[in-house]
Amino acid sequence: MVQPVTGFPGVTVETDVRCRLSDGVELLADVYRPEGAGGPYPVLLQRTPYGKQGAQSETAFAHPAWYAHQGFIVVVQDVRGRYASGGEFYPFRDEGRDGYDAVEWAAGLPGSNGRVGMYGFSYAGFTQLLAAVEQPPSLAAISPAMTNSQAYEGWTHNKGAFAYAFNAFWSSYLGIAEAVRRGDQERIEALSGALMHAPDNFWMAPEAFPALDRDITPYYFDWIEHPTYDDYWARWSIDSDYSRIQVPALHVAGLYDVFVSGTKRNFVGLRSGASTAEVAARQKFVVAPFHHMPWYPVVEVEDANSKVVDDWQVRFFTETLKETGTGTFESPVSTYVLGAGWRDFSAWPPQEAKMERLFLHSGGRANTRFGDGTLDTQTPGDELPDLYIYDPNAPVMSEGGHSCCVEELTPMGPACQCQREKARGLLVYTTAPQERDVDVVGDVTLTLYAASSAADTDWTARLCLVDEDGCSRNLQEGIVRAAFRESLTTPQPITPGEVYEYVIDLGPVSARVPAGARLRIDVTSSDFPQWARNSNSGYPGDGVPQVATQTVLHTAEYPSHLTLPMVPA
Structure with missing residues (x-):
């Protein structure tokens, strides 16, 4: 069903648009379109495990209708096994191949000019990197925000130590949505209760965190049972070979984000290890004074709220998808210096450091x-x-x-x-x-x-x-x-x-x-x-x-x- 978006003249949304993957699984998406003169339009694709209706606008970005109003078709898709989409969800496992299929499908949507950019933060940032590794022909740019360079170091573990608070929280959150899909009210209440009492429950061993079990969150126990960087983890490592990513990227980090080191590694790795000098030169690193979510400055400043990221993304995608110069890459690094404000540098770390x-x-x-x-x-x-x-x-x-x-x-x-x-x-x-x-x-x-x-x-x-x-x-x-x-x-x-x-x-x-x-x-x-x-x-x-x-x-x-x-x- 196609409906106008109230307050955004000329912007419509079509809900539950089906994308059939190469293995037959169907993923559902909401598609926001700018109508009238000016098309065809480039596509912005977000692939999220957190519900396409929210499109991460409740914690980070402007609503997809706002991006559509800037002259983009915006596609927000539930990943495999989450919310409206079919299949079984297991973190990281299917996002590369599914992402390839989703990009090519999005490129062929009515009104598209065939050029696709991807955006999203956290897991929705990692889905971009995994898709980019597969090199779908229609993918022209990515903006992986607050995400990591692999699923082991900096995500589930840090130098051998299990990142307990983050992973128990995240797994419980994922488990609640899975229980909702199953209609299991008892499980919903158990997971929600355990999560709300997390500070007390952390005193238990990680494998004993309440309400998590192999039926609802099998991956959580797999992470604990793979405490070293082995083949289980290597298959999802972006940083093992950055030459596989052949598109420009806007890397958005938060100074207090759990993934700030991984986001930095992606920028530095693509600047030094990209397959061509052109790709290396079209990497941008923006560091804002945020923690993971919701996005607001950890210091009281006017020039570093979430709107900064929206503005950078429109600027970046205008240059990479519409091929209109915006000066995005003139300074490869733009970082908020706590206590001083924004500074631009030519590298990370700065050459003058x-x-x-x-x-x-x-x-x-x-x-x-x-x-x-x-x-x-x-x-x-x-x-x-x-x-x-x-x-x-x-x-x-x-x-x-x-x-x-x-x-x-x-x-x-x-x-x-x-x-x-x-x-x-x-x-x-x-x-x-x-x-x-x-x-x-x-x-x-x-x-x-x-x-x-x-x-x-x-x-x-x-x-x-x-x-x-x-x-x-x-x-x-x-x-x-x-x-x-x-x-x-x-x-x-x-x-x-x-x-x-x-x-x-x-x-x-x-x-x-x-x-x-x-x-x-x-x-x-x-x-x-x-x-x-x-x-x-x-x-x-x-x-x-x-x-x-x-x-x-x-x-x-x-x-x-x-x-x-x-x-x-």
């Missing part, structure tokens, strides 16, 4: 923010190590961070760390007040030389900005499971008491450190429930939780340090 090392120091008592831990550019000498106790039954809790998808249930965004930094099981290292404004723009890493009394453990870190009033707010965080320190495919156990080097990737940062402010790194062994707790019982960690003594060294032989990209303000 100077990589600076800040070394950890203390007199052996860096525990809590009241301790003696410091950061500076001087290489450490003969210094006492810092020790703390990590008890898996009393972890250091997440305050804000990079998770998904509801702040009250899965901690995300910036948050005051002052209460967290009172824990003696946490080491705190802080710089002197900054003499002049400087911007940290690029990827931050912590190189840690450490030992544990356990047979396996985790090392976590949080980079914070401390203002002149002493408020410490998180900018980024990271983790490494000790057994995964060298490889995600072949974990190696550690010897208790032996010193190892651990490199913790904290990921992209874009923030101004104003004069008078300080940088801080917090080090501990848990960031819960963002990541599942390590039991300290030895990899794979199925034993009884054990208390461990953790030792962080900072000497000439073991110079633990933070590496930051510093850009003149």
Whole structure:
């Protein structure tokens, strides 16, 4: 049925339009069309598991009718096995081939000029990348927002640690929609109840999270049972070969998004690994001050709300699909610098960035923010190590961070760390007040030389900005499971008491450190429930939780340090 869209003269919507895939499964879509002179039109295709009627406009983008009003046919399709579409849903599995079929079908719709662009964020961003790998002839551009470069590292796991809060939440959310499809009211209530009480339920082991089972969410248990990067994961890895993607892309990231590192990897990977120089040059990276959803600035600013992404997408698709110059690619990187506003750069990290090392120091008592831990550019000498106790039954809790998808249930965004930094099981290292404004723009890493009394453990870190009033707010965080320190495919156990080097990737940062402010790194062994707790019982960690003594060294032989990209303000 074709109906006009109220308030948008000349825009119509046709609901439940059928797309028959090559294997016979039918997917349903809603199609929004601009009517009248000006056609034929390019097509914007969104493939979502969250309901075509919403089209992600309830959390992120403008409504499809708005995009149609800009001169595009907009197609919003339920992916296989979700909402109105047929087939069985299993995350990632069918999106490449289904995406190929959907693109070619969309290109042939009445009124189409045969050129298709794809948009959408999160899973609807990953569907674009998987489709692009298949190289459908009619695909001319993609805009994968807030999505990852693979389904393992940065999605379900981080350096061997299971991303508990995000994946339990996401699986429960997916399970509720599946229960609705089945008409199973009892299951709907059980999953909804477990989700609403997630902060309490996270204290259970990941495989025991209530209401999830192999019938309703089999994939969740598959993710847990594949803790290393193996063939199960490799089939969905975009970053294994970026030359397969041969179209321009607008990569939209959020500074507090769970996928900010993966979105950055896609941009950098396509800039350096695209099949042609032309494709490499037509990659754009926009970094907004958002967490995963809903899209609103984590700081009170007027020029960084969700409308910014809509505007960038119209500009990008006008250039790539309508072949009208808009200057989209003049500056490959446009990032919001927290505390300073938008800045344009020619690369990520910026070419003008100077990589600076800040070394950890203390007199052996860096525990809590009241301790003696410091950061500076001087290489450490003969210094006492810092020790703390990590008890898996009393972890250091997440305050804000990079998770998904509801702040009250899965901690995300910036948050005051002052209460967290009172824990003696946490080491705190802080710089002197900054003499002049400087911007940290690029990827931050912590190189840690450490030992544990356990047979396996985790090392976590949080980079914070401390203002002149002493408020410490998180900018980024990271983790490494000790057994995964060298490889995600072949974990190696550690010897208790032996010193190892651990490199913790904290990921992209874009923030101004104003004069008078300080940088801080917090080090501990848990960031819960963002990541599942390590039991300290030895990899794979199925034993009884054990208390461990953790030792962080900072000497000439073991110079633990933070590496930051510093850009003149």
